[in-house]
Amino acid sequence: MDAAGAGIGAAWRAASQRIDRLDARLLIEQVCGVTHADLIARPETPLTPAQAALLESLVARRAGGEPLAYLTGRAWFRDLEFLVTPAVLIPRPETELLVNLAAERAQRLETPRILDLGTGSGIVAITLARLCPFAAVTGVDFSPEALAVARANAERHAPDVRLLAGDWYAPLAGERFDLIVSNPPYVVFGDPHLERDGLPFEPQCALTDGIAGGDGLACVRSIVRGARAHLEADGWLLIEHGYDQAERVQALLLAHDFGEIRSWQDFAGIDRVTGGRRQ
Ligand code: GLN
Numbered sequence: 608m609d610a611a612g613a614g615i616g617a618a619w620r621a622a623s624q625r626i627d628r629l630d631a632r633l634l635i636e637q638v639c640g641v642t643h644a645d646l647i648a649r650p651e652t653p654l655t656p657a658q659a660a661l662l663e664s665l666v667a668r669r670a671g672g673e674p675l676a677y678l679t680g681r682a683w684f685r686d687l688e689f690l691v692t693p694a695v696l697i698p699r700p701e702t703e704l705l706v707n708l709a710a711e712r713a714q715r716l717e718t719p720r721i722l723d724l725g726t727g728s729g730i731v732a733i734t735l736a737r738l739c740p741f742a743a744v745t746g747v748d749f750s751p752e753a754l755a756v757a758r759a760n761a762e763r764h765a766p767d768v769r770l771l772a773g774d775w776y777a778p779l780a781g782e783r784f785d786l787i788v789s790n791p792p793y794v795v796f797g798d799p800h801l802e803r804d805g806l807p808f809e810p811q812c813a814l815t816d817g818i819a820g821g822d823g824l825a826c827v828r829s830i831v832r833g834a835r836a837h838l839e840a841d842g843w844l845l846i847e848h849g850y851d852q853a854e855r856v857q858a859l860l861l862a863h864d865f866g867e868i869r870s871w872q873d874f875a876g877i878d879r880v881t882g883g884r885r886q
Contacts, residue, residue: 615639616650618662626669634669637679638662674805684730687737689760694752695728696813697805701873702790705847705880706731708871709788710738712843716785717741722837724775724789724830725749727813729757729768731788736765745769747778750812775826776833783839789830790847792816795823824848824855831859838885845882853878 613621615635622631636642638661639654654662665678676682676697682689684698685706691697713719713735719742723732726746736744746761746768748754754772761768771778794801794815801807801814811817816825827846834844844865848856853870860868865883873879 614651614653615641615646616652618654618659619646619650622662622666625666630669630675631666633675633679634662634665638665672805673808677808682728685734687730687734687764689728689730689733690756690763691728692752692756693808694750694810695756696809698728698730701875701877701879702731702847704871704873705788705790705845706734706738708845708880708882709735709786709843712845713739713742713786718743719785720783720839721745722747722779722784722787724787725791725813725826726757726770727753727790729760729770731790732757732768732770733761733765735788736768743767743769745771745779745782745784747771747773747775749774750810753810753813775829776837779837783837783842785839785842786845787830787834787838787842788845791826791830793823793827793847793849793852795849796821798823822852822855824852824859827852827856828859831856831863835863835885840885842885843882844885845880847880848878850877850879853881856881857883 619631619635638658668678674697676691677693682691682698713721721735721742721744723746726732726748729746732744732746746757751772754770757770792813792815796815796817796819818825846856857868860883866886868883870878870881
């Protein structure tokens with residue numbers, strides 16, 4: 608069928624046969640620069656041949672399992688829209704738990720210094736900077752491509768966030784923070800989950816430590832091991848982790864002399880964040 612000739616309404620119907628109806632709508636709105644209201648009230652609005660060709664390629668990619676966020680280049684986290692590319696993970700709603708726990712603690716301090724390790728698109732660092740206007744927030748990431756995305760997001764939403772390239776604490780010699788947070792790679796390498804739900808399109812180095820036969824916690828270990836040297840006395844370390852890792856993360860914190868160790872559940876009731884306080 609000639610979708611271009613038939614207008615945006617017909618293009619929406621045709622795309623909805625191949626992909627989720629809402630995804631189809633969002634792609635058409637983006638490609639054609641129209642609104643939901645236009646689609647309903649003016650379905651005959653024509654597509655240019657270039658728009659029709661672009662839409663066709665995006666619908667085909669979505670039908671092939673590519674996440675919508677990589678096709679639109681945008682994703683929401685809490686109340687903010689962020690730029691995303693395949694160099695960064697797509698924000699997950701469960702990460703709001705990490706941000707909320709961190710914000711509660713930071714808001715008790717006058718001028719908290721916050722560190723976000725493995726910042727990726729920067730959602731955690733940037734959201735915390737906005738929730739805690741007097742905080743000095745630093746994000747670190749190993750990937751220059753991810754940092755470029757984080758920089759673009761910071762420029763838009765929280766220009767004072769400091770973003771540094773490096774391996775965990777490497778760029779932070781001699782610096783201490785009141786709060787260290789991280790949503791590190793934690794999916795066990797080889798977990799079938801990595802083959803599903805669009806995860807093959809996401810940066811594997813942000814999802815898993817890549818260690819065959821491992822427990823997925825190599826990055827968490829690096830973060831916990833280095834935390835003491837970079838936390839103020841009484842400072843908190845908060846780490847997001849997988850559904851069955853809370854006990855092992857608690858044990859790691861205990862082995863590194865943390866106090867007030869506990870885990871918190873996400874909205875699905877799954878232990879999702881574990882933390883402790885430097886004592
Ligand atoms: N929660 C993500 C998932 O299971 C993984 C995020 C991460 O590894 N940091 O898809």
